[in-house]
Amino acid sequence: MDIRTRLLETAEQLFDRHGFNATGMDRLTEGAGISSRTLYKHVGSKNGLIAAVLNERDRRFHRLVEEDSIDALFGALETWLAQEAVRGCLFLRAWGxxxxxVPEIAEAMERHKQRLRGRISDIVVAEISQHDDELVETIQLLFEGATHMAAYRGVATVDVARRAAQRLANAARAS
Amino acid sequence: MDIRTRLLETAEQLFDRHGFNATGMDRLTEGAGISSRTLYKHVGSKNGLIAAVLNERDRRFHRLVEEDSIDALFGALETWLAQEAVRGCLFLRAWGxxxxxVPEIAEAMERHKQRLRGRISDIVVAEISQHDDELVETIQLLFEGATHMAAYRGVATVDVARRAAQRLANAARAS
DNA sequence: TGCAGTGTAAAACGATCACTTTACCTTCGC
DNA sequence: GCGAAGGTAAAGTGATCGTTTTACACTGCA
Structure with missing residues (x-):
């Protein structure tokens, strides 16, 4: 496997498990099986590494939500949460x-949230055949809520969020 | 003002603004205008300080939501977000x-979320005159979502969450 | 009068932080 | 077969971390 890929995957796991500040460079280099010199050649700094991890995660997330449906959106979140022991949104955590x-981190967070909203906006149009900003915002609220509630209540909460989103979409379709 | 109160208020602001790890003891003692010896006499350790801050915040939050109504719940969140520049839920941030x-921090987080859920459960009974776990969970999802979305989209998102919660409660009342 | 309690300032503790440096080894295209 | 590229291990950089210690001042109660 590519060194950079291995580094980003290891870092993502460690950051999620222990937090960003609490994860030292020693643990990162040891985890990825590379020297610190190589790490700095690839990502420049710890903040550079964090930003790289976030951007790669963003790409991976959007590859997971390709279909334009509420079901696909929350299905993706479920897969997402099952294969990574997430403690809330990693983008918001890094930002916080x-x-x-740190500009590169703040921008990565902002970009991710913008792209998420764009995706939900497309989904709403596909589901109810018209624009509805209030519905978009509400579904994003449910999505964001599920992301964080899953951290302390488990993945089952995603189903509740999905059902609520569908109920609200149905109501919007009917009107 | 009481030393302990001053310390907890200063610490809460600094933790919220800069994060927990990034806020050193020097900045805390300087901010509260006390010596490090006094700080350690009062809270024992940095983790003790974090736990104390969280527990005090929890008490303050629940004092803010005394009325059993959806409107009061989201109204409290609005006040909450307006007077403190929150970057997501401080309990989840500390935990993450x-x-x-850290047991004392994990417990503070868990206790806060349990109490929040209890409050929402009471509100649901008051609003629709019966128990409805799905509605409780959905309102919690909207609350949690608003808490985190407000961090990057502003307080206005709380209104959207409130309206969605009310619409869902109305639907549950009708059935 | 004296002493316990509570505060201060400031230095020191060892550990750990992100990051750099030195010196050496391998691999591969020309 | 040579030089550049890209890797390793490991020591060292100065700064900062959370925490403790030393030495001293003020207050209020017995």
């Missing part, structure tokens, strides 16, 4: 730990 | 930064 003061 | 490995 750095106080919003 | 410490990897869930």
């Amino acid at each position: 730990e750095t106080g919003g003061d | 930064e410490t990897g869930g490995d």
Whole structure:
């Protein structure tokens, strides 16, 4: 496997499990099986590594939600949560730990949330054949809520969010 | 003002603004205007301080939601977000930064979420005159979602969450 | 009068942080 | 067969971390 890929995958797991600040460079290099010199050649700095992890995660997430349906959206979240022991949104966590003061991290977070909203907007049009900003925002609320509630209540909460989204979409379709 | 109160208020602001790990003891003692010896006399350790901050915040939050109505719940969240520049749920943030490995912090988080759920459960009974676990969970999803979306989209998102909760409660009442 | 309690300032603790440096080894295209 | 590219291990950089210690000042109660 490619060194960079291995590094990003290891880092993502460690960051999620222990937090960003609490994960030292030693643990990262040891986990990825590379020297610290190589790590710095590839990502420049720890913040660079965090940003790279987030951007790769964003790409992976959107590859997971390709179909334009509410079911696909929450199905993706379920898969997402099952294969990674997420403790809330990793983008918001990185942003919070750095106080919003690291541009590359703040931008990665912002970009991810924008893309998420775009996706949901497409889904709403596909589901009810018209634009409805309130419905988009509500589904995003449910999605964001499920992401964080799953951290302390388990994946089952995603189903509740999905059903609520579908009920609201049905109501919007009827009107 | 009481030393302990001043310490907890300062710490809460600094933790929220910069994150827990990134806020050193120097900044805390300087911010509260006390010596490090006094700080350790009062809270024992940094983790003790974090736990104390969370528990005090929990008490303050529940004092804010005394009325049993959906409107009061989201109204409280709005007040909450307006007077503190929150970057997501401070309980989940503390829990995430410490990897869930610090018992006193994990317990503070768990207790807060349990109490929140209890409150919402009471609200549902007051609003639709019967128990409805699915509705409770959905309202919690909207609440949790609003807490985190407000971090990057502003307080306005709370209104959307409130309206969705009310619509779902109305539907549950009718059935 | 004296002493316990509570506070201060400031230095020191060892550990750990992100990051750099030095010196050496392998691999591969020309 | 040579040089550049890209890797390793390991020591060292200065700064900062959470925490403890030393030495001293003020207050209020017995």
